[in-house]
Amino acid sequence: MTWLTWRQYRIQAAAAGVLLAAFTVMMIVTGLQVAAQWHSALSACATAGAGACPGGLPGTLSLGSRAVGFLVIMTLGVPAVLGILLGAPLLAYEMETGAAGFAWTQSVTRTRWLAVKAGWLLLAAALLGGAVSVLVTWWEGPDNALQADAFQTGRFDIMGTVPVGYSLFAMALGIAAGALIRRTLPAIAATLALFVTARALVAFLVRPHLLAPVTGYFPLGVKTVPLGPIWQLTAGFVSGAGQPISLPQDTSSQVIGGLGGRGLPVNLLPAACQALAGPGSGGARPSPVASQAVTACAREHGIREFLVYQPADRFWAFQGIETGIFVVLAAVLLAVAFWVLKRRDA
Amino acid sequence: MTLAIETSGLTKRYRRVTALSECTISVPAGRISALVGPNGAGKTTLLRLLAGLARPTGGAASVLGTTPRQDPAFLAGVGFLAQEIPLYRWFTAEDHIRAGAHLNPRWDAQLARDRLEELRVPLSQRVGTLSGGQRAQVGLALTLAKWPRLLLLDEPVAALDPLARRNFLALLASAVADAGGALTVVLSSHLIADLERICDHLILLSGSRAQLCGDIDALLEEHKVLVGPRKDTAPIERAHQVVQRQTTARQSTLLVRLGGPVIDPAYQVEDVPLEELVLAYMGAAEAPAGNRLTAMGEAS
Numbered sequence: 258m259t260w261l262t263w264r265q266y267r268i269q270a271a272a273a274g275v276l277l278a279a280f281t282v283m284m285i286v287t288g289l290q291v292a293a294q295w296h297s298a299l300s301a302c303a304t305a306g307a308g309a310c311p312g313g314l315p316g317t318l319s320l321g322s323r324a325v326g327f328l329v330i331m332t333l334g335v336p337a338v339l340g341i342l343l344g345a346p347l348l349a350y351e352m353e354t355g356a357a358g359f360a361w362t363q364s365v366t367r368t369r370w371l372a373v374k375a376g377w378l379l380l381a382a383a384l385l386g387g388a389v390s391v392l393v394t395w396w397e398g399p400d401n402a403l404q405a406d407a408f409q410t411g412r413f414d415i416m417g418t419v420p421v422g423y424s425l426f427a428m429a430l431g432i433a434a435g436a437l438i439r440r441t442l443p444a445i446a447a448t449l450a451l452f453v454t455a456r457a458l459v460a461f462l463v464r465p466h467l468l469a470p471v472t473g474y475f476p477l478g479v480k481t482v483p484l485g486p487i488w489q490l491t492a493g494f495v496s497g498a499g500q501p502i503s504l505p506q507d508t509s510s511q512v513i514g515g516l517g518g519r520g521l522p523v524n525l526l527p528a529a530c531q532a533l534a535g536p537g538s539g540g541a542r543p544s545p546v547a548s549q550a551v552t553a554c555a556r557e558h559g560i561r562e563f564l565v566y567q568p569a570d571r572f573w574a575f576q577g578i579e580t581g582i583f584v585v586l587a588a589v590l591l592a593v594a595f596w597v598l599k600r601r602d603a
Numbered sequence: 604m605t606l607a608i609e610t611s612g613l614t615k616r617y618r619r620v621t622a623l624s625e626c627t628i629s630v631p632a633g634r635i636s637a638l639v640g641p642n643g644a645g646k647t648t649l650l651r652l653l654a655g656l657a658r659p660t661g662g663a664a665s666v667l668g669t670t671p672r673q674d675p676a677f678l679a680g681v682g683f684l685a686q687e688i689p690l691y692r693w694f695t696a697e698d699h700i701r702a703g704a705h706l707n708p709r710w711d712a713q714l715a716r717d718r719l720e721e722l723r724v725p726l727s728q729r730v731g732t733l734s735g736g737q738r739a740q741v742g743l744a745l746t747l748a749k750w751p752r753l754l755l756l757d758e759p760v761a762a763l764d765p766l767a768r769r770n771f772l773a774l775l776a777s778a779v780a781d782a783g784g785a786l787t788v789v790l791s792s793h794l795i796a797d798l799e800r801i802c803d804h805l806i807l808l809s810g811s812r813a814q815l816c817g818d819i820d821a822l823l824e825e826h827k828v829l830v831g832p833r834k835d836t837a838p839i840e841r842a843h844q845v846v847q848r849q850t851t852a853r854q855s856t857l858l859v860r861l862g863g864p865v866i867d868p869a870y871q872v873e874d875v876p877l878e879e880l881v882l883a884y885m886g887a888a889e890a891p892a893g894n895r896l897t898a899m900g901e902a903s
Binding site: 354358362366602603 | 651654656657658673674675676678679681682683684685687689690691692694698699701702703705706707708745746749
């Protein structure tokens with residue numbers, strides 16, 4: 258069976274090998290350039306003396322070329338491509354063309370036939386997904402440190418272990434779709450649609466809740482918090498009684514604070530504090546002096562800021578859990594494919 | 604006498620249609636059995652059930668002493684070639700031969716190569732680019748290379764030219780003769796003249812049921828055509844089973860399965876050619892009640 262699998266996929270294997278080699282060379286060459294850029298920027302900061310780069314390097318520093326960066330983001334699609342080009346046709350194309358009938362009339366059971374073929378393709382998917390991810394994770398290193406948002410959707414998804422999970426899932430999804438639909442193009446369409454849906458559901462609805470987020474309280478008016486590259490979920494203000502203050506969509510009042518992005522409208526503060534703000538337009542900040550006075554007043558009334566977030570050190574826990582989810586989904590889909598093949602007539 | 608195939612009440616129902624119902628047949632080992640019947644009679648379904656590619660919804664089958672199933676030992680013993688000649692279109696014949704070597708415990712690669720070379724079928728050309736007849740030859744060569752104990756061939760000669768057809772049937776006959784009872788063949792075809800040349804056993808399916816099954820010589824022996832004056836056929840029908848009747852104004856022609864000697868001297872007893880026998884049973888199954896041929900005969 259292994260010989261037959263190799264004979265069937267040798268061209269695809271060669272193409273994947275060539276593409277991976279080209280990608281590796283490009284990642285290493287441009288990755289070294291990016292790293293050099295990063296180090297020279299750091300040493301420039303150091304030479305300029307303390308205070309030249311407050312809070313690290315400026316986030317506006319552009320690393321690497323835009324084209325390569327785009328290509329790196331595009332590796333988001335690698336698992337889907339594997340599922341579409343290799344997974345979906347595995348059963349569908351052979352059933353559609355009747356070629357499966359040749360293998361099934363040799364002295365090999367259908368279960369073994371699928372086990373060997375699916376086994377090799379899943380291994381290939383894991384290796385390809387893993388290799389691309391290793392390259393991307395290394396290449397992204399400086400940019401990760403710079404942007405400090407490794408949890409960002411689109412960045413989290415192309416690094417670490419999750420691409421391996423996605424690749425296995427996409428391959429298994431393609432195989433199962435092929436087993437159920439038995440026609441190549443519809444199986445490909447179903448694979449793509451379900452893969453994108455599953456990924457989006459997990460990324461946007463499940464991922465934020467994988468671990469209970471942490472709520473941190475901070476004094477009003479703090480500029481930055483030393484939490485590192487956290488994943489901020491929500492932010493806001495609590496009153497002296499500890500109740501969250503609900504913020505209006507728009508305000509005609511001036512605002513203060515706002516660690517998480519949006520400021521606290523002055524008109525929601527106790528009257529004594531409001532008086533300190535002085536005149537100003539809606540959404541704008543009071544003059545520095547007035548701002549300080551208002552903030553101090555609000556602090557005296559016990560008003561604080563809060564952030565709901567996933568701590569930076571949970572990055573690998575999140576990677577591990579999400580990889581696990583997709584590996585389990587892949588196992589379930591494979592079980593479906595085997596069950597369908599066993600149950601149905603050839 | 605060992606049986607290569609034995610089924611009892613074998614039934615295959617799909618969601619709406621019954622492809623095969625209550626099929627009880629047996630084929631002794633070492634025979635070449637002709638599987639005949641109109642289109643849609645269930646020939647392919649029967650072969651697929653016997654090959655272990657489909658599972659029956661009722662009844663049971665015993666093939667080479669076991670129930671057809673997904674098991675390497677069973678699969679190794681049965682060579683099945685579907686009508687569509689399933690092959691990997693982008694593989695060459697040589698690729699298939701090498702694949703077969705990896706997929707079977709017994710594999711005679713040289714047999715397949717020699718045969719295809721003899722037939723001038725290119726070994727290193729993608730089978731998708733071969734002609735239909737050449738593809739069929741590749742399929743047949745691969746099926747034979749497996750050295751099965753039971754060959755199930757679904758319309759194997761349909762795509763072949765008359766010479767290739769005769770050539771292949773001769774090969775099949777000599778393979779069975781050489782095997783000395785160790786090789787049994789069931790082949791379906793519409794070309795009864797071809798089948799008559801090499802087959803010694805007949806299975807006739809019609810309307811998803813087995814109408815006839817047995818040794819061809821014995822079947823021909825027990826079926827006769829009775830030609831006589833037009834008169835009340837009730838006594839004949841009591842003694843024999845009338846398969847088909849044709850009546851003109853003065854004369855009755857009855858194809859009967861004999862239940863004993865024909866006593867009435869008014870009837871002339873004639874042998875029936877195999878093709879006539881097959882056609883009569885096909886027709887009888889399609890119009891079981893009134894017998895359409897009777898109506899036609901009377902109209903003329």
